[in-house]
Amino acid sequence: MIDPALYDKARDRIAAAGFTPEIQTKITLLVCTAKNGNLMFHSGVQWMQNLNVVQQFILSQYSRELEAVTLLSRTTHWSKDPALAMEGSRIVAPLMLAWGQIMLPPGPMLNPQAAYRGISLGHAQLARIRLLPVIPDKADPLDPFVVALQRIETENGRMLQTQIRLLKNIGTEIPIEEREALVEQDQELVDGVFGEFLTWLAAP
Amino acid sequence: MPTTQYGHHQVHYELTGEAGRPVITFLNGLTQNANLWKSYADYFVPRGYRVLAYDMLGQGRSSKPVIDIKLAMHADLLDHLLEQLDIEKTHLASISFGGIVGLDFAIRYGHRLHSLTAMSTFAELTPQLGLLGAVMLQGLAEVGLPYLQSMLYPMNMSSAWIAANRERIPAMKRAGYIGNDGYAMQNLMESFVEFEPLTPNLHKIKVPTLIMNGEFDFFTPRECHEVIRSKVKNSRLLIVQRAYHAFTLEMPAVTMRQLEIFLEQVGTKTWQGDQSVWIAADDPAAEVQWLPCAGDWMRAVQAQAATVPPAAQAPARRKAPTRKKTP
Numbered sequence: 255m256i257d258p259a260l261y262d263k264a265r266d267r268i269a270a271a272g273f274t275p276e277i278q279t280k281i282t283l284l285v286c287t288a289k290n291g292n293l294m295f296h297s298g299v300q301w302m303q304n305l306n307v308v309q310q311f312i313l314s315q316y317s318r319e320l321e322a323v324t325l326l327s328r329t330t331h332w333s334k335d336p337a338l339a340m341e342g343s344r345i346v347a348p349l350m351l352a353w354g355q356i357m358l359p360p361g362p363m364l365n366p367q368a369a370y371r372g373i374s375l376g377h378a379q380l381a382r383i384r385l386l387p388v389i390p391d392k393a394d395p396l397d398p399f400v401v402a403l404q405r406i407e408t409e410n411g412r413m414l415q416t417q418i419r420l421l422k423n424i425g426t427e428i429p430i431e432e433r434e435a436l437v438e439q440d441q442e443l444v445d446g447v448f449g450e451f452l453t454w455l456a457a458p
Numbered sequence: 459m460p461t462t463q464y465g466h467h468q469v470h471y472e473l474t475g476e477a478g479r480p481v482i483t484f485l486n487g488l489t490q491n492a493n494l495w496k497s498y499a500d501y502f503v504p505r506g507y508r509v510l511a512y513d514m515l516g517q518g519r520s521s522k523p524v525i526d527i528k529l530a531m532h533a534d535l536l537d538h539l540l541e542q543l544d545i546e547k548t549h550l551a552s553i554s555f556g557g558i559v560g561l562d563f564a565i566r567y568g569h570r571l572h573s574l575t576a577m578s579t580f581a582e583l584t585p586q587l588g589l590l591g592a593v594m595l596q597g598l599a600e601v602g603l604p605y606l607q608s609m610l611y612p613m614n615m616s617s618a619w620i621a622a623n624r625e626r627i628p629a630m631k632r633a634g635y636i637g638n639d640g641y642a643m644q645n646l647m648e649s650f651v652e653f654e655p656l657t658p659n660l661h662k663i664k665v666p667t668l669i670m671n672g673e674f675d676f677f678t679p680r681e682c683h684e685v686i687r688s689k690v691k692n693s694r695l696l697i698v699q700r701a702y703h704a705f706t707l708e709m710p711a712v713t714m715r716q717l718e719i720f721l722e723q724v725g726t727k728t729w730q731g732d733q734s735v736w737i738a739a740d741d742p743a744a745e746v747q748w749l750p751c752a753g754d755w756m757r758a759v760q761a762q763a764a765t766v767p768p769a770a771q772a773p774a775r776r777k778a779p780t781r782k783k784t785p
Binding site for chain 2: 255258377381384386391407408412414418430431433435437438441
């Protein structure tokens with residue numbers, strides 16, 4: 255669980271400064287990196303053999319992640335500060351590395367362990383990267399960036415359903431204890447990244 | 459908050475009070491966590507108790523399994539936790555979802571209990587409760603955690619509480635949103651798919667059992683508690699006046715006082731488990747705390763026998779106003 259004080263500090267910072275281009279850029283860098291990882295994974299597994307009905311879900315997840323990335327990217331007032339991109343890349347590096355490992359040859363299409371790990375990491379991202387608590391109470395509810403964040407978070411909840419169903423029901427030989435441990439390990443990874451991100455968001 | 463390990467799961471707990479004193483263990487409801495019992499620890503520790511509260515699996519800072527969790531696992535975990543903390547016996551006070559765990563624990567691990575307090579809970583899914591649970595799960599799955607939170611406030615709390623706390627509710631919801639995970643909540647709710655009614659085994663509960671139900675609790679109404687009262691011989695049903703489902707949060711002073719009386723009776727061996735029904739006093743400072751319940755406790759209204767004169771039985775018809783004839 256993320257320390258609630260981290261959310262409070264980030265929210266206080268946004269309440270004081272508003273959704274500046276710097277703040278919007280930080281948020282978008284994180285969300286888009288996470289979603290691009292999941293997007294890449296779903297594009298990699300959508301043509302696996304014998305998916306049957308699951309293929310529809312995977313294609314749907316892929317499309318919804320793409321929509322979220324597009325929505326946020328075009329709504330963001332981007333900062334021109336290259337240092338933000340560099341620091342953002344450093345913070346999200348563990349996520350990029352994890353997705354890179356999942357996509358390593360032979361790739362999740364031919365590697366059931368990597369396929370399960372991809373579903374697990376996608377679940378952790380959708381479950382733990384939550385930005386509604388950093389939106390100040392007095393933020394303009396019609397601000398396009400605020401609207402985009404709210405819509406993405408609502409959609410994340412729905413996408414999570416697919417991830418849960420896949421985690422619970424997908425045919426795998428991995429014992430349940432190992433699966434739970436894997437899921438928990440990915441949650442810790444995402445919590446670590448997101449905790450550091452919130453600290454960065456709160457910094458002036 | 460200290461942590462213990464249960465299998466590959468982590469369990470966060472808080473144990474306050476001096477070793478050697480009688481322990482009260484609190485079990486919380488679905489979207490709650492161990493912190494919510496802090497005021498109870500502040501009340502009971504100076505009165506000579508130790509208080510144990512912990513985040514159940516899927517809640518707060520404890521592990522939140524995604525794939526599978528059996529309802530029975532919660533009672534097994536409590537047994538393990540007591541073992542780890544070297545607590546041989548405890549008083550157990552549990553509410554709502556925690557109440558089911560409490561009943562299950564009392565059935566299977568009764569030898570570890572001094573007493574049981576089951577609040578706002580049920581032993582089996584009534585048709586109404588089954589549908590309510592399905593709607594809650596659907597809301598969580600299709601709309602999301604914020605929706606479920608918004609739904610639970612009016613289900614758990616009175617209008618008076620909501621009116622008095624309207625300003626604080628957004629911050630409280632935010633804290634709940636941060637502390638809870640939709641998938642963990644969903645997993646807990648889906649564990650009811652395999653829920654076997656506890657009713658056939660309630661007779662195995664032998665320890666002193668106080669059943670507490672809010673007067674206006676429409677989430678787990680009287681019929682749920684009546685099942686428990688009628689099957690647990692060493693029990694009493696205590697109705698909390700004007701209370702809704704989450705009266706431990708809305709009326710902590712009243713709840714603590716009732717618990718204190720019950721625990722004193724158990725401690726001094728003056729408890730009488732006779733399946734009788736009582737009403738808790740509104741005022742925790744009142745001299746008499748448990749008031750006899752007159753009439754049918756299953757009903758919301760009490761009709762009197764028709765002994766009044768026939769003329770008084772129905773309101774008199776109003777006479778039609780005399781109209782002046784128009785010219």
